[in-house]
Amino acid sequence: MAYGWSSLAILASISDKNDAKLISIDMPYPKMNNEEFVGIVVMDFLRDNWELIREPDRNGIKKALRKFGGVIDLCHYDSDKSYYGRMYAYPILWNALKKGGVFISDDIEDNMAFKEFVEIRNLNFAVTKSENKYIGIVYKK
Numbered sequence: 001m002a003y004g005w006s007s008l009a010i011l012a013s014i015s016d017k018n019d020a021k022l023i024s025i026d027m028p029y030p031k032m033n034n035e036e037f038v039g040i041v042v043m044d045f046l047r048d049n050w051e052l053i054r055e056p057d058r059n060g061i062k063k064a065l066r067k068f069g070g071v072i073d074l075c076h077y078d079s080d081k082s083y084y085g086r087m088y089a090y091p092i093l094w095n096a097l098k099k100g101g102v103f104i105s106d107d108i109e110d111n112m113a114f115k116e117f118v119e120i121r122n123l124n125f126a127v128t129k130s131e132n133k134y135i136g137i138v139y140k141k
């Protein structure tokens, strides 16, 4: 989450939908003292559709999915970029994603987790490049 640029983009896109909700999960970087900056770019008028869970993914994802009744339309993964962090979170998020939903993961070049994730499931995917970073996108059929 950090400053919340991606949350801001998603919230702007759902701002006219009363029944849409975004839950962001963020465990601030230890010893960075960045707590007060988490989500700072999200304007007040966009916060009605938003909830921020300040916990590690391992608790936060479960909590967020419970709040959505176990079903989500969109997932943007940009937190724990380690191989094991992704291998924990990707399947849980993917299983919760409804048909027609979109799975997005940032910085897939960090390790082989995204590659393995799509290969094992034989998923069609797209990759976009932003500066020197790569973003993986999977549409759930």
Ligand SMILES: C[S@@+](CC[C@H](N)C(=O)[O-])C[C@H]1O[C@@H](n2cnc3c(N)ncnc32)[C@H](O)[C@@H]1O
Pocket (backbone or CB within 6 Å): 001, 002, 003, 004, 005, 006, 007, 025, 026, 027, 028, 029, 055, 056, 057, 058, 060, 078, 079, 080, 081, 085
């Ligand atoms: C690259 S930043 C996300 C930037 C965000 N997408 C934005 O647009 O501002 C990664 C964030 O994930 C958080 N994070 C890292 N590991 C995490 C974990 N295991 N659980 C929850 N948050 C984590 C970091 O504290 C950091 O705030």
